[in-house]
Amino acid sequence: MSLxxxxxxxxxxxxxxxxxxxxxxxxxxxxxxxSGYAFVNRLVGSAIPFAPRNRFRVEEVKAGYVRASxxxxxxxxxxxxxxxxxxxxxxxxxxxxxALFDLGPAYVPILxxxxxxxxxxxxxxxxxEMTLAPDVLDTVRLEADExxxxxxxxxxxxxxxxxxxxxxxxxxxxVRKRAAV
Amino acid sequence: MSLxxxxxxxxxxxxxxxxxxxxxxxxxxxxxxxSGYAFVNRLVGSAIPFAPRNRFRVEEVKAGYVRASxxxxxxxxxxxxxxxxxxxxxxxxxxxxxALFDLGPAYVPILxxxxxxxxxxxxxxxxxEMTLAPDVLDTVRLEADExxxxxxxxxxxxxxxxxxxxxxxxxxxxVRKRAAV
Numbered sequence: 001m002s003l004x005x006x007x008x009x010x011x012x013x014x015x016x017x018x019x020x021x022x023x024x025x026x027x028x029x030x031x032x033x034x035s036g037y038a039f040v041n042r043l044v045g046s047a048i049p050f051a052p053r054n055r056f057r058v059e060e061v062k063a064g065y066v067r068a069s070x071x072x073x074x075x076x077x078x079x080x081x082x083x084x085x086x087x088x089x090x091x092x093x094x095x096x097x098x099a100l101f102d103l104g105p106a107y108v109p110i111l112x113x114x115x116x117x118x119x120x121x122x123x124x125x126x127x128x129e130m131t132l133a134p135d136v137l138d139t140v141r142l143e144a145d146e147x148x149x150x151x152x153x154x155x156x157x158x159x160x161x162x163x164x165x166x167x168x169x170x171x172x173x174x175v176r177k178r179a180a181v
Numbered sequence: 182m183s184l185x186x187x188x189x190x191x192x193x194x195x196x197x198x199x200x201x202x203x204x205x206x207x208x209x210x211x212x213x214x215x216s217g218y219a220f221v222n223r224l225v226g227s228a229i230p231f232a233p234r235n236r237f238r239v240e241e242v243k244a245g246y247v248r249a250s251x252x253x254x255x256x257x258x259x260x261x262x263x264x265x266x267x268x269x270x271x272x273x274x275x276x277x278x279x280a281l282f283d284l285g286p287a288y289v290p291i292l293x294x295x296x297x298x299x300x301x302x303x304x305x306x307x308x309x310e311m312t313l314a315p316d317v318l319d320t321v322r323l324e325a326d327e328x329x330x331x332x333x334x335x336x337x338x339x340x341x342x343x344x345x346x347x348x349x350x351x352x353x354x355x356v357r358k359r360a361a362v
Contacts, residue, residue, distance in 0.1 A: 046259075047258065047259035048257075048258050048259065048264050048266075049255065049256075049257070050235065050255075050256055050258075050264045050266050050267065051266075053234070053235070053255075054231065054234070054235070054266075074230065074231075074234075075230075075231055076229075076230070077228065077229050077231075078227075078228035078229065083229050083231045084269075084273055084292050084295070085229075085231050085232075085235075085266065085269050085270045085273060086231065088265075088266050088269040088295075089266045092265055092266060110299075111265050111299055112298070112299055113296065113297065113298045113299065114265070114269075114296070114297050114299075115294065115295070115296040115297075116294065116295050116296075117293070117294050118291075118292055118293055118294065118295075
């Protein structure tokens, strides 16, 4: 399936309101109307309201790649820097976004373990880039198709607005193949 | 210092609005007016707005012990179970609460690493209990007093409303002693 097919299929699964359904009758038009990654962020927010509520944002998605950010605004701790839970959020959601857009909605990612190492306080928004190599994607797809299950890991470097690495994340996901989508 | 002294000192550091300042002029009265742990939760929310915004709640604090919960409401993922980021929140804040109430505001805890292992989905609110043994507290206090720094680790078992363990957490904190409070 193409990326657009995935997005529409995912949207069909996730979005539930009347206005969303109407918009999906003409998904490409709707997509064109929205600037940048508003559609992707709408999807994420429909799946996990926790994400937009805490100012998580997908900034770019392409094959095997996601860039996402979390705002400092609203997420400060009592030192005025970014609260640890916001680090977790920006490190975690990209795994689901990658799985959705690179594997498609038939492959369901389930987070099994996440380790976050906090290196220094962040006094700005924080960005993370994550990649899944084509051979990893192929392996996950093959294993899940054959056995119903697979696994992948994602490592991320979280950077502040000056490009300094403020934290590192390692996430282990399992993938379950859905019988039918 | 007594627990109440710690709370008032902490509140003085944390709370910033006019109404809070007025309330603190008579902290004991204010404390008495508030039922249960509203005061503690107000403190947490003043330090880290992320916590109450995502329905984190301290339920009990006593020497070396904290019990806290996170609501399923508002925190669901697209499977209808608790989103992973909510697990992180309920596993992380208790370390700060324990440090504040057992060590006092002169000892500043800094999260260095957190690992969460997700065992099964939670379809209810999730609760965690965490304890710091008296000898650990003594060691932290002594080391921080002598060197300005110390460290402690906290392990937590996160349980659903039926008492099933849905996740396990291991958090490593460093402690910095403030020059003056």
